[in-house]
Amino acid sequence: MYFTYxxxxxxxRRRQTIIVAVGMALAIALVIVVNSISSGIKDAxxxxxxxxxxxxxxxxxxxxxxxxxxxQAGAGPGGGGQFDFGQDAGTSSGGTTAISQSRLSTSxxxxxxxxxxxxxxxxxxxxSGAAGxxxxxxxxxxxxxxxxxxxxxxxxxxxxxTPPASGAAGGGSSFSVDSFSVTGLDPAADALGxxxxxxxxxxxxxxxxxxxxxxxxxxxxxxxxxxxxxDGSITIGGTAFKIVGIVSxxxxxxxTATNVYIPLDTAQKLSNMTGKITNVYVKADSSANISTIKxxxxxxxxxxTVATQExxxxxxxxxxxxxxxxxxxxxxxxxxxxxxxxxxxxxxxxISGVSRRTREFGTLKAIGWSNWRITRQVAGESxxxxxxxxxxxxxxxxxxxxxxxxxxxxxxxxxxxxTSGPFQRSGAAASAGSPGAxxxxxxxxxxxxxxxxxxxxxxxxxxxxxxxxSLWIILGAVAxxxxxxxxxxxxxxxxxARLSPSEALRSVA
Amino acid sequence: xxxxxxxxxxxxxxxxxxxxxxxxxSVTKNYAHKGKTVRALDVAExxxxxxxMVAIQGPTGGGKSTxxxxxxxxxxxxxxxxTFGGKDLATLxxxxxGTIRAEKIGFIFQNFNLIPTLNAAQNVETALAVNGVxxxxxxxxxxxxxxxxxxxxxxxxxxxxxxxxQQQRVAIARALVKNPQVLLADEPTGNLDEAMRDEVxxxxxxxxxxxxxxxxxxxxxSAVARRAQRxxxxxxxxxxxxx
Ligand SMILES: Nc1ncnc2c1ncn2[C@@H]1O[C@H](COP(=O)(O)OP(=O)(O)O)[C@@H](O)[C@H]1O
Ligand SMILES: [Mg+2]
Numbered sequence: 001m002y003f004t005y006x007x008x009x010x011x012x013r014r015r016q017t018i019i020v021a022v023g024m025a026l027a028i029a030l031v032i033v034v035n036s037i038s039s040g041i042k043d044a045x046x047x048x049x050x051x052x053x054x055x056x057x058x059x060x061x062x063x064x065x066x067x068x069x070x071x072q073a074g075a076g077p078g079g080g081g082q083f084d085f086g087q088d089a090g091t092s093s094g095g096t097t098a099i100s101q102s103r104l105s106t107s108x109x110x111x112x113x114x115x116x117x118x119x120x121x122x123x124x125x126x127x128s129g130a131a132g133x134x135x136x137x138x139x140x141x142x143x144x145x146x147x148x149x150x151x152x153x154x155x156x157x158x159x160x161x162t163p164p165a166s167g168a169a170g171g172g173s174s175f176s177v178d179s180f181s182v183t184g185l186d187p188a189a190d191a192l193g194x195x196x197x198x199x200x201x202x203x204x205x206x207x208x209x210x211x212x213x214x215x216x217x218x219x220x221x222x223x224x225x226x227x228x229x230x231d232g233s234i235t236i237g238g239t240a241f242k243i244v245g246i247v248s249x250x251x252x253x254x255x256t257a258t259n260v261y262i263p264l265d266t267a268q269k270l271s272n273m274t275g276k277i278t279n280v281y282v283k284a285d286s287s288a289n290i291s292t293i294k295x296x297x298x299x300x301x302x303x304x305t306v307a308t309q310e311x312x313x314x315x316x317x318x319x320x321x322x323x324x325x326x327x328x329x330x331x332x333x334x335x336x337x338x339x340x341x342x343x344x345x346x347x348x349x350x351i352s353g354v355s356r357r358t359r360e361f362g363t364l365k366a367i368g369w370s371n372w373r374i375t376r377q378v379a380g381e382s383x384x385x386x387x388x389x390x391x392x393x394x395x396x397x398x399x400x401x402x403x404x405x406x407x408x409x410x411x412x413x414x415x416x417x418x419t420s421g422p423f424q425r426s427g428a429a430a431s432a433g434s435p436g437a438x439x440x441x442x443x444x445x446x447x448x449x450x451x452x453x454x455x456x457x458x459x460x461x462x463x464x465x466x467x468x469x470s471l472w473i474i475l476g477a478v479a480x481x482x483x484x485x486x487x488x489x490x491x492x493x494x495x496x497a498r499l500s501p502s503e504a505l506r507s508v509a
Numbered sequence: 510x511x512x513x514x515x516x517x518x519x520x521x522x523x524x525x526x527x528x529x530x531x532x533x534x535s536v537t538k539n540y541a542h543k544g545k546t547v548r549a550l551d552v553a554e555x556x557x558x559x560x561x562m563v564a565i566q567g568p569t570g571g572g573k574s575t576x577x578x579x580x581x582x583x584x585x586x587x588x589x590x591x592t593f594g595g596k597d598l599a600t601l602x603x604x605x606x607g608t609i610r611a612e613k614i615g616f617i618f619q620n621f622n623l624i625p626t627l628n629a630a631q632n633v634e635t636a637l638a639v640n641g642v643x644x645x646x647x648x649x650x651x652x653x654x655x656x657x658x659x660x661x662x663x664x665x666x667x668x669x670x671x672x673x674x675q676q677q678r679v680a681i682a683r684a685l686v687k688n689p690q691v692l693l694a695d696e697p698t699g700n701l702d703e704a705m706r707d708e709v710x711x712x713x714x715x716x717x718x719x720x721x722x723x724x725x726x727x728x729x730x731s732a733v734a735r736r737a738q739r740x741x742x743x744x745x746x747x748x749x750x751x752x
Pocket of ligand 1: 540541542547548549567568569570571572573574575576
């Protein structure tokens with residue numbers, strides 16, 4: 001009787017069933033789409049961030065902006081530094097001098113600090129691990145000059161000066177400037193930091209035994225653009241390094257943090273920054289303690305900028321972040337709103353249905369149906385309406401998500417070096433650190449008009465948005481439709497149960 | 510569930526006109542209407558023997574439906590006692606009244622009150638669903654009951670596909686399928702034209718006779734009322750014998 005009646009009611013009152021189910025379906029579909037897009041966005045942000053900051057990093061510590069007077073050789077803070085072409089800097093032939101020099105210095109936006117900070121950080125409560133890196137930019141200059149006496153003493157101040165075009169130095173001269181980013185890291189600590197998020201494409205990664213040696217691991221994108229390969233060599237700070245490995249980002253769409261990775265002590269020696277680091281990557285023993293650690297670090301190291309992954313996520317800009325905020329604001333509220341509307345629709349339709357069927361329920365009570373039997377009947381109807389809506393909603397949501405995944409929209413993600421905010425320094429470090437990313441200015445350095453590595457305001461990565469569907473999202477959506485149906489059914493059933501059996505005798509007006 | 514099955518079964522199966530089906534003593538029913546109390550029913554003493562066919566007449570608003578509600582265990586009186594099958598309906602809980610309605614009382618309404626989405630057979634089955642009859646038994650008994658009212662060939666028709674007289678016959682089948690002791694009818698022919706009215710009345714009378722029912726029927730129709738063994742008149746809540 002129960003199912004016969006249920007089926008007959010739903011079929012017989014098709015319009016109500018359809019309206020309630022459609023409302024529920026739209027809400028459920030939106031919930032699924034918003035959820036899968038937002039988890040896609042989280043993935044995208046995480047992959048952008050992990051390509052910059054490494055996997056497993058909970059907190060990064062960088063030095064706050066140093067005053068320009070502390071900067072190097074009058075160049076902008078952490079800028080390209082100054083080229084000094086000494087008497088023997090080039091070889092002279094036929095009135096022109098061929099010059100080639102390569103210089104390694106801190107990346108624009110990075111400020112070095114003593115690596116004793118690292119041990120301070122490691123001693124902070126709940127810190128399970130910390131790794132220090134030295135983020136550098138290698139700028140090499142090569143070209144020919146017409147006359148030794150016109151020896152240039154060029155000061156590159158990155159963001160402010162106009163980039164030199166080839167031939168800019170006057171008649172007969174031609175030169176190019178090439179810059180790439182270099183990260184010095186402790187090979188023993190490679191579980192943390194930028195090299196932790198990469199996949200090895202060929203060769204090997206840095207090992208503890210590489211300490212102090214001139215070996216380098218090169219980002220695959222950069223290696224391709226410069227035709228570099230394992231066992232080849234690359235000149236960093238005027239020193240030839242042996243390439244031992246090529247790495248790529250785990251995310252197919254983003255490049256790794258830096259063009260070249262070398263052992264930390266080698267980097268410190270070459271850049272004349274022994275005992276200095278620019279970044280510390282910190283791992284917490286539990287994610288619950290991240291804010292405690294952040295507070296402790298800020299207390300113990302007042303001169304540093306301490307940023308959590310959450311702070312880092314807010315530094316991701318571009319259309320990815322626009323979409324992220326669109327989804328997290330509009331999408332969230334829209335789906336909550338639609339869900340509430342669908343629930344309200346289900347409840348109102350159930351209540352009005354019960355009111356219209358007052359005599360029907362009164363009659364059933366008059367012939368002996370119990371309150372429970374009637375409640376169950378009404379609740380069952382609403383539940384099934386909710387479930388039909390839920391099933392249609394899941395189908396609709398799956399189709400929409402599939403459509404998004406087929407379209408796979410590409411979003412631009414930048415790790416911003418905004419002019420304000422707690423994350424300024426490390427943002428800038430990151431931007432300088434990933435010029436190999438497609439679309440970044442200053443990559444593939446050297447060509448006329450190209451900026452210097454330090455000039456990049458923002459490392460832009462194009463990332464394909466996937467909308468991953470998890471079973472949990474689907475189960476959650478179905479659960480929501482069950483909740484909506486039960487809510488409507490409980491309210492409607494309660495009202496039906498309250499009706500008096502004498503309603504059966506009341507004559508219709 | 511401590512209903513006195515033995516005595517009620519006995520009165521039903523053996524035509525013992527002397528046994529009492531209903532005994533009402535000092536029964537009143539008040540309704541609150543616009544802040545005032547309306548006494549819809551005020552019965553000092555009323556006894557209805559088992560197997561009697563009673564017609565109730567009276568002006569609109571006189572209290573006919575209210576009396577039927579009390580007899581049908583749809584509602585409790587404000588005061589007084591209504592003894593039915595050895596129990597005082599005034600003191601029973603709602604669930605117990607529900608059980609009595611399900612097992613012992615058949616109801617017929619002026620507007621038929623069929624479930625519009627269920628077909629004739631399913632409508633009849635609703636009366637058995639509460640009586641622990643299994644699915645096959647329900648189906649079989651519903652078809653039997655429909656056959657008894659001459660609608661064997663309309664079992665799968667929806668109420669909207671039946672005439673008024675046919676709908677009321679389905680309702681009669683629904684009321685009788687559980688073999689109740691009492692059949693209560695509130696203006697059963699009020700919505701029917703003359704031909705259908707006679708058809709339904711003949712059916713009710715025949716069922717009453719065949720099944721030894723106690724039939725209590727509210728009617729405006731004197732021709733219908735004349736067929737009854739006893740006629741009661743209710744006005745302003747007071748019951749008087751009208752024979
Ligand atoms: N549920 C109710 N609430 C308020 N007043 C009611 C209710 N039911 C009946 N009444 C009143 O009780 C009186 C008797 O009603 P009723 O028994 O329906 O009369 P009849 O069936 O004889 O026309 C009327 O005055 C009616 O207005
Ligand atoms: Mg009435």
